[in-house]
């Protein structure tokens with residue numbers, strides 16, 4: 001019974017994974033900068049206003065870390081992709097957790113089945 005429940009939960013996780021759209025790892029941060037050009041608002045002696053925000057996406061994939069700028073109109077889409085990746089990670093982790101439990105149960109079953117068979121039946 002417990003085994004069937006685990007299998008059903010794994011199937012649910014798989015179905016959820018299929019629903020995941022475009023994804024990307026990493027995080028988005030906002031940066032502000034000062035160009036330091038004389039007379040620019042960013043170096044105003046009274047009310048300096050830095051340029052920005054600039055959106056910067058940072059991620060590590062296959063051991064390589066990358067940072068790139070994202071233009072403001074693309075920010076909502078990128079945020080959706082980042083959320084999709086988080087969901088993907090959470091679901092695969094859940095799958096592994098359920099699978100470990102299932103493997104453990106199957107091994108227990110195999111062990112108790114082996115101890116129940118009588119050694120005299122061996123040819």
Ligand SMILES: [Zn+2]
Pocket residue numbers: 034035036037040041042043051
């Ligand atoms: Zn400036």
